[in-house]
Amino acid sequence: MSARPGPILVVDASAERLRASVAVLRYGFGPAAVRGTTEPEDAAGWIACERPAVLVTPADTASSSGPSLVEELRGRWGPVPVVLTHGPEFKALPPPVVHLPAPVDPVRLRSEVGRWVPCAGAGTIATTLLSDVMALYARAGRTGVLDVRAPARTGSVWFEDGELVHAACGAHTGATALFEVLCWNEGRFAFRCAPAPARSLSGSLPELLARADAVT
Structure with missing residues (x-):
């Protein structure tokens, strides 16, 4: 039985949250470093085969069906780090454990997982995932600008309290x-704090993304 750490394992019953978390973590740690599923049974199968480097799962999962998953994880592999997202803090888990209350800040999520x-480093991300990344920053209520760089092209999207404004x-x-x-096939992204120089967008993020899908 190998003790070599495997991938970052993300388990979340919400498909939308799962996509966003996986997109951010794959950008930070590489596509092959992250596995995600909405099904605890799938996660249990992966855990039986290899030791995850970190388990990322919502706190409400850890307080219901999650303990059996965490107990199985740690019973087999020892004190694997757990990052709890969303929901109230669940204090029954022994360390190492980190709790990230909702709305989850994607920068902090990457930072906490990066402890282990x-x-x-900087890498490319398929822009099919860019909408998921935007959704995570929006849910976190962030204010700042998401810079996206593709070969010979640069674009920027500004958020204000989680709303796309420019x-x-x-x-x-606009x-x-x-x-x-959103049409680019590849790119790099980085988020920084900066006020929007203008306001050229209106409507919710889902509405804007739906319009983008219709156009593209």
Whole structure:
């Protein structure tokens, strides 16, 4: 039985939250370093085969069906780190454990997982996942700008308290710029704190993404 750490394991019954968390973690630690599932049974099967580096799961899962999963994980592999997201703090788990209350800040999620997993450094991310990344920043209520860089092109999307308020790409702004960025096949992204220089977007993130899907 090998004790070599395996991937970051993300278990979340919410498919939307799962996609967003996996997208952010794959960007930070590499696509092969992260596995995600909505089914605890699938996670249990993976745990039986190899030791995860970290388990990321909602606190409400850890207080219901989760303890059996965590107990199985630690009974087999010892004190594997657990990152609890969303929901109230669950104090029954012994360390190492970190609790991230909702809304989960994607920067802090990467930082906490990075305590136990070496970061892959800057890398590319498929922009099919970019909408999931945007959704995570929106749910976290972040204010700042998400810069997306593709070969020979750069676009930026500004958030204000989790709402998309402005986008710019070359000479384009507003919805046109947002839709252009979402069409790119690959890119790198980074979030930084900066106020929006203008307000060119209106509507909720799901509405804007639905319009982008219709256009692209």
